[in-house]
Amino acid sequence: MEAAVAAARRAEVAVIVVGTSPEIEREAADRATLALPGAQDALVRAVAAANPRTVVVVNAGAPVLMPWRDEVAAVLLGWFGGQEFGAALADVLLGTAEPGGRLPTTWPAAEADVPVLATAPVDGVVAYDEDIHIGYRAWLRAGAEPAYPFGHGLGYTSWEATGLTATSDEVSLTVRNTGERAGKQVVQVYLSRESSAVDRPARWLAGYAVVRAGAGEAERVTIPLARRAFQHWDGGWKTEPGEFTVHAGFSVTDLPLTTRITGP
Numbered sequence: 001m002e003a004a005v006a007a008a009r010r011a012e013v014a015v016i017v018v019g020t021s022p023e024i025e026r027e028a029a030d031r032a033t034l035a036l037p038g039a040q041d042a043l044v045r046a047v048a049a050a051n052p053r054t055v056v057v058v059n060a061g062a063p064v065l066m067p068w069r070d071e072v073a074a075v076l077l078g079w080f081g082g083q084e085f086g087a088a089l090a091d092v093l094l095g096t097a098e099p100g101g102r103l104p105t106t107w108p109a110a111e112a113d114v115p116v117l118a119t120a121p122v123d124g125v126v127a128y129d130e131d132i133h134i135g136y137r138a139w140l141r142a143g144a145e146p147a148y149p150f151g152h153g154l155g156y157t158s159w160e161a162t163g164l165t166a167t168s169d170e171v172s173l174t175v176r177n178t179g180e181r182a183g184k185q186v187v188q189v190y191l192s193r194e195s196s197a198v199d200r201p202a203r204w205l206a207g208y209a210v211v212r213a214g215a216g217e218a219e220r221v222t223i224p225l226a227r228r229a230f231q232h233w234d235g236g237w238k239t240e241p242g243e244f245t246v247h248a249g250f251s252v253t254d255l256p257l258t259t260r261i262t263g264p
Helices: 002-010 040-050 085-093 136-142
Strands: 014-019 054-059 074-077 159-166 170-177 183-192 204-213 218-224 231-233 237-239 243-249 257-262
Touching: 002 014, 002 040, 014 040, 040 054, 074 085, 159 183, 159 243, 159 257, 170 183, 170 204, 170 243, 183 218, 204 218
Parallel strands: 014 054, 054 074
Antiparallel strands: 159 170, 170 218, 183 204, 183 243, 231 237, 243 257
16 A cells, blocks of 8 residues: 555556445345445545546445545446456546446445435345335435446536427427537436325436437437336236326436326
């Protein structure tokens, strides 16, 4: 750790790779904690204190705790890369390529905030008490604020969304690249229903689309809404008549555009 701190002091930029391994994270066993193993958190904090231009690359297959996330210049989630991961990572860090991914999971700020932690069988039985409120839906119901929400992701430019229109068949909106270089964005559409005769999530993902645009360019995006997006299960797929709210934006918690529609 002392050698890493000394190197960080001499460097223009420090890059640290942290993460898990097959011994910690694998299909055949559950992790006992979401914390990074060993002294990785201490290493990140020590290097970040020595060099404010510290980038942390997280090499993991599922959420981990990052208590130092506000102390570093950037965090890049690399998942478990293959044999060309080093070359791809260099391209992203140097700006040749843009990090275009978006989170398919919710990353907690603290383990105590995770809505569903007890997943081990009791007397040979796993009780799914959360029912339909799993993943980001559980976070919405609990009201806890994660470190990074479902659908979140940043690149090397900025975006705005305007002009939302919707029917029960499709959603359209204009997405503009407001930055200075070309980039990629994932537009996400969610549905909600304020009053319902059935148990529903606070909102749920109904569709998405990938947008690529040059600096200053705008794209009109149309996202189809499947009939199943409005349905609930009650011995079969059924549609509750009435109004739904359409939310559009860039993550489950970044939805600046809304409108109301009548379901199919």
